Amino acid sequence: MSDLRGDTAVTAGPDAGPVRRARRIDRETAGMLVVPPVLVLLVVAGFVWWRQTADLDATERRQLRWSTVLDQVVQHVQLTVAASVLVVLIAVPLGIMLTRGRLSRFSPLVVGIANIGQSAPSIGLLVLTWIWLNDFGFWSGFRVAVLTLTLYGLLPVLRNTITGLQGVDPALVEAGRGIGMSGPAVLLRVEMPLALPVIMAGVRTSLVLVVGTATLATFINGGGLGSTITSGINLFRFSVMVAGAVLVAALALLVEWLGRVLEVLARPKGL
Amino acid sequence: MTTTEPTATDEARRDISGAEIVLKDVVKRYPGQRTPAVDGLSLTIPAGEIVMFVGPSGCGKTTSLKMINRLIEPTSGTITIDGEDVRGKGENELRRHVGYVIQGGSLFPHMTVEKNIAVVPKLLGWDADRVRERVTELLDLVGLDPDAYRGRYPRELSGGQQQRVGVARGLAADPPVILMDEPFGAVDPITRQRLQDELLSIQRELRKTIVCVTHDIDEAIKLGDRILILREGAEVAQYDSPEMILSAPADDFVADFVGAGSSLKALSLARVGEVELRSPTTARIGESTDEVRRRAEANGDRAVIVLDARDRPVGWPWVRQLKGDQIVAPEEDVVDVDQRATLNDALDTMLSSSHGAAIVTGDRNQYLGVVDFATVTEHVRAMEERAGE
Numbered sequence: 310m311s312d313l314r315g316d317t318a319v320t321a322g323p324d325a326g327p328v329r330r331a332r333r334i335d336r337e338t339a340g341m342l343v344v345p346p347v348l349v350l351l352v353v354a355g356f357v358w359w360r361q362t363a364d365l366d367a368t369e370r371r372q373l374r375w376s377t378v379l380d381q382v383v384q385h386v387q388l389t390v391a392a393s394v395l396v397v398l399i400a401v402p403l404g405i406m407l408t409r410g411r412l413s414r415f416s417p418l419v420v421g422i423a424n425i426g427q428s429a430p431s432i433g434l435l436v437l438t439w440i441w442l443n444d445f446g447f448w449s450g451f452r453v454a455v456l457t458l459t460l461y462g463l464l465p466v467l468r469n470t471i472t473g474l475q476g477v478d479p480a481l482v483e484a485g486r487g488i489g490m491s492g493p494a495v496l497l498r499v500e501m502p503l504a505l506p507v508i509m510a511g512v513r514t515s516l517v518l519v520v521g522t523a524t525l526a527t528f529i530n531g532g533g534l535g536s537t538i539t540s541g542i543n544l545f546r547f548s549v550m551v552a553g554a555v556l557v558a559a560l561a562l563l564v565e566w567l568g569r570v571l572e573v574l575a576r577p578k579g580l
Numbered sequence: 581m582t583t584t585e586p587t588a589t590d591e592a593r594r595d596i597s598g599a600e601i602v603l604k605d606v607v608k609r610y611p612g613q614r615t616p617a618v619d620g621l622s623l624t625i626p627a628g629e630i631v632m633f634v635g636p637s638g639c640g641k642t643t644s645l646k647m648i649n650r651l652i653e654p655t656s657g658t659i660t661i662d663g664e665d666v667r668g669k670g671e672n673e674l675r676r677h678v679g680y681v682i683q684g685g686s687l688f689p690h691m692t693v694e695k696n697i698a699v700v701p702k703l704l705g706w707d708a709d710r711v712r713e714r715v716t717e718l719l720d721l722v723g724l725d726p727d728a729y730r731g732r733y734p735r736e737l738s739g740g741q742q743q744r745v746g747v748a749r750g751l752a753a754d755p756p757v758i759l760m761d762e763p764f765g766a767v768d769p770i771t772r773q774r775l776q777d778e779l780l781s782i783q784r785e786l787r788k789t790i791v792c793v794t795h796d797i798d799e800a801i802k803l804g805d806r807i808l809i810l811r812e813g814a815e816v817a818q819y820d821s822p823e824m825i826l827s828a829p830a831d832d833f834v835a836d837f838v839g840a841g842s843s844l845k846a847l848s849l850a851r852v853g854e855v856e857l858r859s860p861t862t863a864r865i866g867e868s869t870d871e872v873r874r875r876a877e878a879n880g881d882r883a884v885i886v887l888d889a890r891d892r893p894v895g896w897p898w899v900r901q902l903k904g905d906q907i908v909a910p911e912e913d914v915v916d917v918d919q920r921a922t923l924n925d926a927l928d929t930m931l932s933s934s935h936g937a938a939i940v941t942g943d944r945n946q947y948l949g950v951v952d953f954a955t956v957t958e959h960v961r962a963m964e965e966r967a968g969e
Contacts, residue, residue, distance in 0.1 A: 484686035487651055488700050488749065489676035502690045577690035579733030 404470025469511025513568030685746025857949025
């Protein structure tokens with residue numbers, strides 16, 4: 310100990326360098342965190358005001374009953390949450406597997422399949438799956454919708470998990486192994502935390518895809534806000550259709566915002 | 581023989597905490613390559629010494645290093661640490677007892693300095709208090725104030741500081757053997773010199789077995805108790821003390837690799853602390869200026885070294901610059917060299933000083949004396965005479 314130089318010597322000179330404190334949130338991110346909820350609040354408030362004050366006929370009133378609208382919002386959220394949870398549960402472990410040793414050579418293949426899942430017309434995928442699975446008692450409209458939405462939302466999370474893990478500096482992985490961490494320990498404590506921001510960006514993209522596509526669930530009796538839109542179309546009630554569309558848009562904005570919040574929260578300190 | 585480190589003294593031997601490493605007929609052959617990367621390397625690395633692996637790129641020096649902690653598995657041959665085959669226990673278990681320091685530190689960016697250092701002790705199941713204590717001890721050892729730095733993230737540190745933390749992480753579990761892979765390759769020359777000095781100082785205290793890969797022959801000469809010069813296929817060109825490698829290169833390959841100006845390189849062998857230092861006039865803050873002027877005149881000095889209350893040099897003003905009744909701390913920064921610095925480092929410092937000399941400091945930056953050109957030239961002459969005998 311006595312051999313060491315005093316602190317003054319150590320902190321002086323080019324070695325000391327100006328210390329930059331890590332800032333977690335920049336201005337752009339801050340804007341993206343504040344503006345959407347305000348916007349959603351305004352839209353919803355506008356809708357409530359319109360619903361209460363507008364001169365609606367009997368059909369419109371029936372279609373836009375508060376209980377109906379609320380039910381559909383809840384269904385829509387259920388569809389989105391269920392599909393997104395499944396997406397994460399499937400895509401993240403799959404992505405991890407596809408970056409480990411021997412399995413990594415299958416990653417182009419699997420990403421390719423996921424790509425097809427996403428580029429196939431969502432309505433076609435939905436209806437075909439419905440026709441295929443309808444005969445089995447278990448597959449209600451809701452469940453088929455969740456399944457299709459999951460397939461549909463898989464790609465962004467899978468691709469970002471793979472990209473995120475591949476983006477971790479190999480020197481850090483080797484450092485972890487070199488000081489005696491096991492493979493799983495390096496994955497859990499080094500690779501995953503560092504890949505998390507990229508993975509969460511994928512989750513956010515997937516959430517937005519799913520919440521939008523969930524509008525189509527109504528075609529196979531899966532519920533959601535799509536029902537309001539389609540009844541508006543079927544009953545030639547323009548106002549009902551627009552009301553449904555506006556609510557879906559507001560929900561999508563909100564979900565996007567939630568994804569961003571998650572992204573910020575998941576970002577490890579120090580990056 | 582060795583003038584840099586007193587390896588042979590009884591006192592040193594008693595304190596050695598390192599372990600001997602023996603490589604025997606070690607071969608590494610990569611699939612699809614005609615010639616092996618390492619072709620039958622046999623080597624004994626004595627306990628408590630620093631052995632530097634040098635050689636041209638692609639000579640297999642890093643591969644050889646990584647086979648010691650099994651980051652790369654040898655195709656054949658055996659490696660033992662303290663008599664035990666490295667393949668005797670699990671690779672993770674092995675690596676927790678072999679320190680590993682990498683270029684740039686390779687710190688985990690999402691962990692604080694404390695957490696980075698604590699990884700291995702935690703893997704070994706130390707309790708929280710012991711880990712915390714150890715982190716404090718290690719940060720102190722590598723010259724970082726524990727309270728100021730333990731909670732910082734790597735990106736909040738300079739390159740040199742990151743490298744220091746990297747060294748601390750390598751030392752965390754007090755392993756007998758430490759492997760270093762180009763540890764100071766990513767920092768600027770001045771920081772590198774300081775880190776090298778500190779490594780030597782840490783090594784004087786701990787006496788580990790350190791195996792260090794470098795491409796910088798000067799670094800090898802400065803740090804190594806022994807230097808292993810490898811050519812293609814990790815074939816040993818020469819394995820010897822720095823003095824022998826400089827004065828008696830085994831063949832043209834070694835001579836070429838060591839390069840020209842070997843007497844200049846020999847300056848990297850001698851430490852400032854080993855040559856005779858001059859003692860010019862010194863003054864203390866608060867002393868009477870007239871008195872100091874008189875003293876300087878009597879000594880024939882045109883400049884005086886100002887020391888603070890703790891004997892640390894704070895300035896080196898010319899006598900004609902002294903003003904006022906009392907000596908005050910000058911504004912300028914003093915540039916000093918540590919007594920462990922090499923004559924080469926000292927020469928660098930002298931060249932940038934208007935005094936044509938450098939202030940030498942010891943532990944805790946205490947003033948020891950001054951080294952000047954004449955002293956260095958004298959030393960070189962003496963060395964050449966010895967080599968000529």
